[in-house]
Amino acid sequence: MDDKQRFAEVVLPHVDDALALARWLTGNRVDAEDVVQEACLRAFRAISSVGYANPRAWLLAIVRNTAFTWIAKNRSKVMVTTDDDATFERAGLEAIGSQVSPETMLIEKVDSEQLHNAIAALPIAYREALVLREIEELSYQEIAKALAIPIGTVMSRLARARSLLIQNIGKTGAGKAGVA
Secondary structure, X not given: OOHHXXXXXXXXXXXXXXXXXXXXXXXXXXXXXXXXXXHHHHHHHXXXXXXXXXXXXXHHHHHHHHHHHHHHHHOOOOOOOOOOHHHHHHHHHHHHOOOOOHHHHHHHHHHHHHHHHHHHOOOHHHHHHHHHHHXXXXXXXXXHHHHOOOHXXXXXXXXXXXXXXXXXXXXXXXXXXXXX
């Protein structure tokens, strides 16, 4: 099997997941596309020399490393951007269905935005662990391998991420409840 065929079978089925992770790490679709393109080039260069048990976790590890390299090269360390709210809105509307009241759609939109903002506010180490587990549905072992950290660290980062997420959502909700 040549490298092109192996790449098509091993990497291409996971490109959507790679793009989703890159969007979470970079904060927007355009930057995520650049990261995934570079990650795919890296994966293609390594496709013939790498043995891997889980190609999805392997690709997501490459995307993660590529994203951090890209962010370090293209952004100041203080800047964080998010402009992909339309994706969350569309996903929320699709999940709600077409026979829902405008009030319910507005509540769902606010809840989705609140969750997205709370996840985006997490420190990157916690955010990436949370996204890999809850959105990309990787196992603890796969996350440990992708992030090159012990499984205990994965567990503690996830616990801390969930705790911070609950705190952030609670603060936001309490702030909105006090406004009349």
